[in-house]
Amino acid sequence: MAENLSKLATESDSNYLDLDKHSVETILRQINAEDKTVPYSVEKVIPQIEKLVGQIVSRMEKGGRLFYIGAGTSGRLGVVDASECPPTYGVPHDWVIGLIAGGDGAIRKAVENAEDDEQQAWLDMKAYDIDQNDVVIGIAASGRTPYVIGGLRDANAHGVLTGCIVCNEGSAIAQVAQYPIEVVVGPEYVTGSTRMKSGTAQKLVLNMISTAVMIRLGRVRGNKMVDMALSNHKLVLRAIRMVKEATGVSEEKASELLDQHGSVRAAVDAFHASI
Missing domain, CATH: 3.40.50.10490 (Glucose-6-phosphate isomerase like protein; domain 1)
Structure with a gap:
């Protein structure tokens, strides 16, 4: 049936x-x-x-x-x-x-x-x-x-x-x-x-x-995707802005921190650990 x-x-x-x-x-x-x-x-x-x-x-x-x-x-x-x-x-x-x-x-x-x-x-x-x-x-x-x-x-x-x-x-x-x-x-x-x-x-x-x-699971800090993959230009610019907002550093310094540490979370944590 x-x-x-x-x-x-x-x-x-x-x-x-x-x-x-x-x-x-x-x-x-x-x-x-x-x-x-x-x-x-x-x-x-x-x-x-x-x-x-x-x-x-x-x-x-x-x-x-x-x-x-x-x-x-x-x-x-x-x-x-x-x-x-x-x-x-x-x-x-x-x-x-x-x-x-x-x-x-x-x-x-x-x-x-x-x-x-x-x-x-x-x-x-x-x-x-x-x-x-x-x-x-x-x-x-x-x-x-x-x-x-x-x-x-x-x-x-x-x-x-x-x-x-x-x-x-x-x-x-x-x-x-x-x-x-x-x-x-x-x-x-x-x-x-x-x-x-x-x-x-x-x-x-x-x-x-x-x-x-x-x-x-801790993959968001505040309201930010701090572990996102920096896989294209738009996301890199977003990450730089996020690091600037979290640390108060210049855009150039934020970019350097991202290059050194690979993610927003790591860059921000490294900056705060250094001061």
């Missing part, structure tokens, strides 16, 4: 009819009106996000890592969040790991049926020697992706803490995850196009999780 997806909020019919007959301005304003509702849906689940962040921090303080697993848009969002942690916070590339069904090639091009394999996610995580200090977050708008369900189930069986970010209530994934986050955003503007509101909600939650975790 075919699964009835129509009961899922993410698959329910759009609130707007005859999209193909609207002007561009109308389409854009309607999309924007729908997008405005997403942060309110996220606000409702802040208590659940807080609980999961606390668990992640306690494990990462002991050397654990954070894994994201997902397929399609959800998988790509996890990969994006993971890939931005090293340059933003100066952390090793294996602190936050994003895995997508079908492998890295699926980031750019969909891999047929990859999301339907319940065994593959655990195999993907095993390649990183996952253990009980780690945390796995499954990301799936529908809450029913087999790749994610199997990955969380196997992680639970091996004593690994699990969480999830889904956009339907009472989903199979939320039932498997120990710390579920269910952000219900309702019908998409284009029916079933979960890269829209659902994807936006997932991105917001991922931003909140990784940012809060990195702050609690």
Whole structure:
């Protein structure tokens, strides 16, 4: 018997009819009106996000890592969040790991049926020697992706803490995850196009999780990214400004300190240690 997806909020019919007959301005304003509702849906689940962040921090303080697993848009969002942690916070590339069904090639091009394999996610995580200090977050708008369900189930069986970010209530994934986050955003503007509101909600939650975790792990000082990688001219100029503000030295001296010590944190600490 075919699964009835129509009961899922993410698959329910759009609130707007005859999209193909609207002007561009109308389409854009309607999309924007729908997008405005997403942060309110996220606000409702802040208590659940807080609980999961606390668990992640306690494990990462002991050397654990954070894994994201997902397929399609959800998988790509996890990969994006993971890939931005090293340059933003100066952390090793294996602190936050994003895995997508079908492998890295699926980031750019969909891999047929990859999301339907319940065994593959655990195999993907095993390649990183996952253990009980780690945390796995499954990301799936529908809450029913087999790749994610199997990955969380196997992680639970091996004593690994699990969480999830889904956009339907009472989903199979939320039932498997120990710390579920269910952000219900309702019908998409284009029916079933979960890269829209659902994807936006997932991105917001991922931003909140990784940012809060990195702050609690000491990777932010005040409100500054003091460990960011100085990988381009813009970031070097930002770092020079940050060192100037923290020390009161000239721009030239701030640049010298950065050249000598390699990061804003190290440059500022070295300056204060020398006076």
